[in-house]
Amino acid sequence: MWEKKFEPVANISEEHKEYLKLINREKNFIRIAQILIFVFGIIFWEVAARKNLIDTFLTSSPGAILGLIMKLVDDGSLFKHLFISTMETIGGFFAGTVGGLLIAIILWWFRKLAKVMDPYIVILNSLPKTALAPIIILWVGMGYSGIIATAASISIVVTTMTLYTGFSNVEKDKIILLKTMGANKFQILKKVIIPANIPNILSVIKVNIGLSWIGVIVGEFLVSKAGIGYLILYGSQTFKLDLVMMGVFVLGVIAAIMYVFSSWLEKKIIKY
């Protein structure tokens, strides 16, 4: 999304310059098209709303959403809700990711346990986890902890499965190499299993950020008195569609920020 432009290096042929120009032109075209779709979409939405072509009771309008955002920013409540949801997401994300990683390591360490647990993990994984949310919230608590547990429960099983599969698929000779050097099991884990799976772990992280948000929003729908999920639910129950749309818009902005962040993290960590 944010690649550098291809700058010509010294001493290149005219043909190569032409080639770079073509590549840059295509990149620019794509970027401009992407921006135009957004801009025209917003303009169309706003104009249609003002001309009463669409029912603003159901669709709201960009102007109204922006006005609402300004208002909520002014009284500080937007940041309060945003802060609460973000914290819950971060908590659920870490619990789910770290928990899944640890379970995957345990299963890798004890192969027999992995085989015994296999059917349970498969079933847990195919179960729609949101169905468990009400149970988890009753067990863990009606507040933040319940919401965080819900968020973690959504990502932990798929993290376990993905990473355990990744651990099991490390090329055999890479492990044998370490064994011939006299490595113990912990060294094998540390020097080959984990580093070979860094790309896997990063892609799990990307997926889990999204999954944790799902968990948090579902949890907030069910119990909370604050957070973006609460705003959306409250808005829909009181027919304040501006509020609902604003909630969705804020989630979209956060999703974009997190995407950029995880791409940055990936580039920072994977150098090979």
Add this chain to the structure above:
Amino acid sequence: MTEVDMVYICELRNVSKRFHTINNETKAIDDISFKVKKGEIVSIVGPSGSGKSTVLSLIAGLEKPSEGEVIVNTDSIGFMFQKDQLYEWRNVYKNCLLGLEVKKMDNEENKIKVKRMLEKYGLTNFKNHYPSQLSGGMRQRAALVRTLAIEPELLLLDEPFSALDYQTRLSIGDEVGTILRNEKISTILVTHDIPEAVSISDRVIVFTERPAKIKKEYEIKFEECPGERTPMKCRNTLAFGEYFRNIWRDLDVGKEV
């Protein structure tokens, strides 16, 4: 230590190995006995799938023999594979330190030694490169440095050049063969490439088809080869052709033709 222990680095006594699967049992090697002297370079050639690599796994202690005894008089073994198995997330230098890290010997002195080896093998300028940035020959040379960094007393090579293109294969084979001879490293080389085996080794052991038995053994000597013995020089002698023809006949590869 007995006298035998002093002379021989490794010995197989009547070793057999069977592999088991649910539906089947395969005898990979059958009653094999041989010894490797310290500093000796021994090649094992045989038809593909004849259990040559199994012998290396047994010596490395990765497998236990079904029958017989495997005696290895060192705990410092270096293993090289068909693929270089460089870790793609480590740069060349870090890859070469792998064995030393595992053995907790990655002190300053040894690090300097590794750097010197990288220089010797023409890899200094690529020290901070990742494996994906190197050519096949350079990768295999880096794998060699990684293997030699722990100063193995016994080197096990499992078709280490067969993934390389022909010319790289010849030149790397020549380089490695010369290094092993100069440094007097005891080596067992498994290969299906007869010229490679003959040019590098002091002795060639020919295996039969599975279950592998020893069909023949050749002491390889090049009297017409003046000065330092290098694999490339050996390839140009009359004796080389003679060895090749004999081993080729033993392997029975083209018997239908």
